[in-house]
Amino acid sequence: MSKIKILSDQLTNKIAAGEVVQRPASLIKELVENSLDAGATEITVVVKNGGKSLCQVIDNGEGMNKDDLLLAFERYATSKIATTEDLMAIRTLGFRGEALASIAAVSIVNAISVEKGADSGYELRIEGGSFREIKAVAGTVGTNISVKNLFFNVPARRKFLKSREVEFRHIIDVIRKFSMIHPRVRFTLIHNDKEVLRLRPEELLDRIVNLYSVEYRKNLIRIDEQRAGITLSGYIGNLNLVRARRGDQYLFVNNRYISDRLMNYAVGKAYSNLVSRGEYPFYCLHLEMDPSAVDVNVHPTKMEVKFREQNRVYRFLEESVKAGLKDILDVIPDLSKFSPEYYYAPAPFERQQREEKKNPEVGLISTGSEIGDDKAPESPDYQTEMPLHFSRRKPEGRWTERARRFVEQGFPEPKMEYRPDVPLYQLHNKYIITQVKSGLVIIDQHVAHERILYDNAIKAMAKEPWRGQQLLFPQVIELSVTDFSLLLEVLPFLEKIGFSIREFGKNTIALEAVPAGMTWGNESTIIKEILDHYQEFGTKDTSIQSKVAASYSCKAAIKSGDKLTEEEMRNLVDNLFATDDPYFCPHGRPIIVNLTLKELDKRFERT
Ligand SMILES: Nc1ncnc2c1ncn2[C@@H]1O[C@H](COP(=O)(O)OP(=O)(O)OP(=O)(O)O)[C@@H](O)[C@H]1O
Ligand SMILES: [Mg+2]
Numbered sequence: 001m002s003k004i005k006i007l008s009d010q011l012t013n014k015i016a017a018g019e020v021v022q023r024p025a026s027l028i029k030e031l032v033e034n035s036l037d038a039g040a041t042e043i044t045v046v047v048k049n050g051g052k053s054l055c056q057v058i059d060n061g062e063g064m065n066k067d068d069l070l071l072a073f074e075r076y077a078t079s080k081i082a083t084t085e086d087l088m089a090i091r092t093l094g095f096r097g098e099a100l101a102s103i104a105a106v107s108i109v110n111a112i113s114v115e116k117g118a119d120s121g122y123e124l125r126i127e128g129g130s131f132r133e134i135k136a137v138a139g140t141v142g143t144n145i146s147v148k149n150l151f152f153n154v155p156a157r158r159k160f161l162k163s164r165e166v167e168f169r170h171i172i173d174v175i176r177k178f179s180m181i182h183p184r185v186r187f188t189l190i191h192n193d194k195e196v197l198r199l200r201p202e203e204l205l206d207r208i209v210n211l212y213s214v215e216y217r218k219n220l221i222r223i224d225e226q227r228a229g230i231t232l233s234g235y236i237g238n239l240n241l242v243r244a245r246r247g248d249q250y251l252f253v254n255n256r257y258i259s260d261r262l263m264n265y266a267v268g269k270a271y272s273n274l275v276s277r278g279e280y281p282f283y284c285l286h287l288e289m290d291p292s293a294v295d296v297n298v299h300p301t302k303m304e305v306k307f308r309e310q311n312r313v314y315r316f317l318e319e320s321v322k323a324g325l326k327d328i329l330d331v332i333p334d335l336s337k338f339s340p341e342y343y344y345a346p347a348p349f350e351r352q353q354r355e356e357k358k359n360p361e362v363g364l365i366s367t368g369s370e371i372g373d374d375k376a377p378e379s380p381d382y383q384t385e386m387p388l389h390f391s392r393r394k395p396e397g398r399w400t401e402r403a404r405r406f407v408e409q410g411f412p413e414p415k416m417e418y419r420p421d422v423p424l425y426q427l428h429n430k431y432i433i434t435q436v437k438s439g440l441v442i443i444d445q446h447v448a449h450e451r452i453l454y455d456n457a458i459k460a461m462a463k464e465p466w467r468g469q470q471l472l473f474p475q476v477i478e479l480s481v482t483d484f485s486l487l488l489e490v491l492p493f494l495e496k497i498g499f500s501i502r503e504f505g506k507n508t509i510a511l512e513a514v515p516a517g518m519t520w521g522n523e524s525t526i527i528k529e530i531l532d533h534y535q536e537f538g539t540k541d542t543s544i545q546s547k548v549a550a551s552y553s554c555k556a557a558i559k560s561g562d563k564l565t566e567e568e569m570r571n572l573v574d575n576l577f578a579t580d581d582p583y584f585c586p587h588g589r590p591i592i593v594n595l596t597l598k599e600l601d602k603r604f605e606r607t
Contacts (some may be wrong), residue, residue, distance in 0.1 A: 003295045007315040008421045009075065009104065012075070014099050014153075019102075020103075020300055021103055021150070023170060024051020024055050024150055024170070025170035027150065028055050028171055029099075029102065029172050030275050031104075032057055032174070032178050033053070033302075034099070034100070034143075035057055035059035035062075036182060036255075037080065038059060039062050040061035041185055042185070042186040043187050043188075044057070044059075044347070045057055045058075045190070047171055047190065048192055049164050049192070050161075050163065050168040051109075052147060052169030055146070055150070057143075061143060061174075062143060063113045063115040063118070063141050063143055064121075065113075065121075066115075069124050070131075070134065073101055073103075073104045074097075076101075078095060078355045079215075089292040091291050093255070095297070105129040105131075106128070106152075106153060107149055107150045107152065109126045109127075109148075111124045111126075112124075113142070114140060114363075118141070121138075122137065123136075143269060155523050163450070165485060166489075172189070172196070172325060173247075176482070177252075177257040179199050179202065179211065180208065180252075182255075183204045185201065186200060187199045196481060196485075204235065208284060213480065215478075215495070219241050220238070220241070220282075221235065221237070221324045221325070223236055225316070229289060229314065230287060230293075231286075232286070233288075234286050235283070235285075236267075236284075237283060239281075240276070241282040242275055243532055244279055244280070245280060245535050245536045247482075248283075248515040249283050251285050253286075253288075253294055254488060256302065257303065258304065258305050259304065262312065262314060266315075266318040266321075266358045267283055267321050268318075272587060274516055285321075287317070289313075292308075293307065294306065294307050296524075306534045330466065350459060423435075424569040427442070429560070429561050429563050430560045430561065438594070438596050439596040439597040439599070441594050442595070443576065443591060445558055445572060446557055446559055446571055446588075447557075447585035448576045449558045450585050450586065451582065451585050451586065452553075452555055452579055454586045455579045461548075465495070466498040468499060470512060471513060471514065471523060474502075475512060476509070476511075476514045478507065478508045479527075479531075481507055484507040489544070490544065490547075490548045492550065493544060493545055493549075498515035499527075500512040500513035501527075511527060515552075529551075530552055533550075546586070576591065585600065
């Protein structure tokens, strides 16, 4: 008997499903693609439990008749291509005829469809790829597919799904991409019976503003270029929309969102003289060309493409974005958005260099950094790279107030060999030098404070929540949908360390209290900064607690460049030596450099 067997359809579908459906968001992507291919102008997405219990997509597209509805869930059943030539010039989002079969193989599907022109339709039920029943139903034209219990029959896959919040964020991401490339389509997103997003048909600019915030309207630059059969349209952000995390960078090719390192690199290149490593500009760009000039049949998720003339497209993209940025001087960032944290007075020569870098007209100094750069931003370096035009402003004063509160909160006694009565010196507003029994230590003030805040935040989350300090005027902050859902994820932890946040309308919050000591006026930006940092901070399996604590401590800590009084330095050093690990910051960077007497003696040739 032959040892090789042909696998059953059910099994092959399950295997194929692994490629097409990785998580709720990927199945929503497939369903919405089908709705758009069916010409829908209204799409409603209903999700429960981050998509793990239910993903439902309802559209008003052309619908299917009974035979098509039955065929749609068969593998390689498609209405979109018929011949090899069709495959060479794909105009639809789907073309393989495998998405619905794959989805049905790993879930419980209920599909209702009413074909255009009919006044009733059919409802089909499939469980784990096996047909259950089909019956006639009344309804309006369109298709309504609900997918329940994803991976119910593939426990190994189900185990790999992330938390409800994380899965839902992936879904928001998918919907946002579709809604940007189809601003004329009405999109509604409902999660756990709550409407999260409602977008009317509108112009792209309005759509972006509705997805992000009003601040985007005046900070976007329109791009409209055409060259030899390729067009590029959309918007790019000026420097006000630069953020500390990647993600708000959208490139579409023939209505399809694509993830193409090289093309994103081309856009990054155009920005490279304006932003530094770890800074990510906003863009939403649509490349359109003859479908035969681009192969979309490259990857199961259909998010990668191959251009016939890659170099030409690359150059066109880079040059078009560069041309759009030419007028960036007219839209110089509104620096009030940068918190006083960033005020940093570099040496005159250094400052001159930096300002030249920011000003494309005054001789460019390439940073060599690219937007596609995969390395996570190193926060303290990044902070000193921020626009420095305001470096004249003095940070003195605010730390004194913080230090006082710091002392009031009460910290354990120092337990190291460090003696609290020895003098302390501040070097270049950056390092603190002091004497210890074995010699001298040099302390990095930013990371030292970061360590202290981190340890205390972890303690506050574990057992002793802090009472926040009420703001005189609550700050109303508008967030993007993603930031809002991110905030919901971290909110319980932020509350433990003293933030008090109330929902204030859709995707808008009112910040009512902040941790004691945070009184230096950047309350409204700190939340966004914490969210950015939280999202960028490693993909390692760190707990939410430690990620939140790390984000908070990094953003709330004093910065390199802050001048400290003697009392402030003493508080800092005392509290540092009271922590469990005064030698390394939560990111693993050293806090203290130790110079022993023995080493000094050696240097001075005393031995
Ligand atoms: N919402 C819908 N409205 C109308 N027809 C639909 C809808 N969803 C699916 N169909 C029909 O079912 C067929 C199968 O859909 P399926 O998503 O499995 O394959 P596809 O879209 O053709 O290709 P791909 O696997 O690349 O998505 C489609 O070709 C289309 O004819
Ligand atoms: Mg499809």
